[in-house]
Amino acid sequence: MIDALERDLGLSEAQVVTRLKNEERAAVTEKNLSSDLGGTFGGAWLNDDASKLNVATTDPAAAPAIEAQGAQPVMVKRSLAQLNGIMQQLDQAPEKAKAGAALWYVDVKTNTVSVQAPTVEAAEALADAAGVDRNAVTVSATAEQPKPYINIIGGAAYYIGSSRCSVGFAVTRGSTPGFVTAGHCGRAGSRTTQPTGTFQGSSFPGNDYAWVAAPNNTVTPYVRGSGGANVTVRGSTQAAVGSSICRSGSTTGWRCGTIQQHNASVRYSQGTVSGLTRTSACAQPGDSGGSFISGSQAQGMTSGGSGNCSIGGTTYHQPVNEALSVYGLTLRTG
Numbered sequence: 001m002i003d004a005l006e007r008d009l010g011l012s013e014a015q016v017v018t019r020l021k022n023e024e025r026a027a028v029t030e031k032n033l034s035s036d037l038g039g040t041f042g043g044a045w046l047n048d049d050a051s052k053l054n055v056a057t058t059d060p061a062a063a064p065a066i067e068a069q070g071a072q073p074v075m076v077k078r079s080l081a082q083l084n085g086i087m088q089q090l091d092q093a094p095e096k097a098k099a100g101a102a103l104w105y106v107d108v109k110t111n112t113v114s115v116q117a118p119t120v121e122a123a124e125a126l127a128d129a130a131g132v133d134r135n136a137v138t139v140s141a142t143a144e145q146p147k148p149y150i151n152i153i154g155g156a157a158y159y160i161g162s163s164r165c166s167v168g169f170a171v172t173r174g175s176t177p178g179f180v181t182a183g184h185c186g187r188a189g190s191r192t193t194q195p196t197g198t199f200q201g202s203s204f205p206g207n208d209y210a211w212v213a214a215p216n217n218t219v220t221p222y223v224r225g226s227g228g229a230n231v232t233v234r235g236s237t238q239a240a241v242g243s244s245i246c247r248s249g250s251t252t253g254w255r256c257g258t259i260q261q262h263n264a265s266v267r268y269s270q271g272t273v274s275g276l277t278r279t280s281a282c283a284q285p286g287d288s289g290g291s292f293i294s295g296s297q298a299q300g301m302t303s304g305g306s307g308n309c310s311i312g313g314t315t316y317h318q319p320v321n322e323a324l325s326v327y328g329l330t331l332r333t334g
Contacts, residue, residue: 043108155248166290181289205271221334249287
């Protein structure tokens, strides 16, 4: 941590050590004073070099208590609870109004809530829609366009509650990003995490495909290959029987084999799935939904099989083009 803070904050080792000590004390002081001041507590912040903790309050009589703990009292109009209440109003505003904004937050230094958007007008629209006290809100334009740092990459893990499956391929439906995967991984309405999304459609048994809408995540034209290297998807032309094929999954990673048959029907305990492709590439639980790719062409999503990657086995995949057609999806290609 010391090395990283020296590098990123431009400090000497001695300055970093001093700063960390000050920050540790400040955290304890803030906790104590927020409890002691109760409803009059207005928030706290360190100055630029972390040498002094400023503690805001709506009660002038609280200044001696703040100073007694080594902090600097700052008189404000609004308590932190009031500012948090304004945040709650903004969070509960109509989605249409929030969609035009970039971010909003409690700014304890100015004792206001800041609303930022690509334009001032869009920021004002959110404040108006939320019905907040405009005297307590500042609006401004920003170039920020926050997004989660999760790239949707074939073969990567995602979670449905405590269960794990693998991403097939990144797709879009209109402007909505998401991914295709195996239908047996979740039903329509099931929620996913890492990336966060919702199953929009799922077919199993009969078929074994699904698509998950994952708004605010980033679609990529990649499948996770050997050693984590990215393999670029350039299309989804079906490869011929006998072609080499590789699959990517979150349990066994990158495994390859050949295409043995197309249009296979498999009887699982849950029912029959038809139209699958049979391959000699091994897989194991958790790989379900993951990518099958031949050369640069997406082939399908792991459905099931027999054996494992220790003794070898046979694996079946659901052809991707059927899922793209059924749900009106566009495969993300490079």
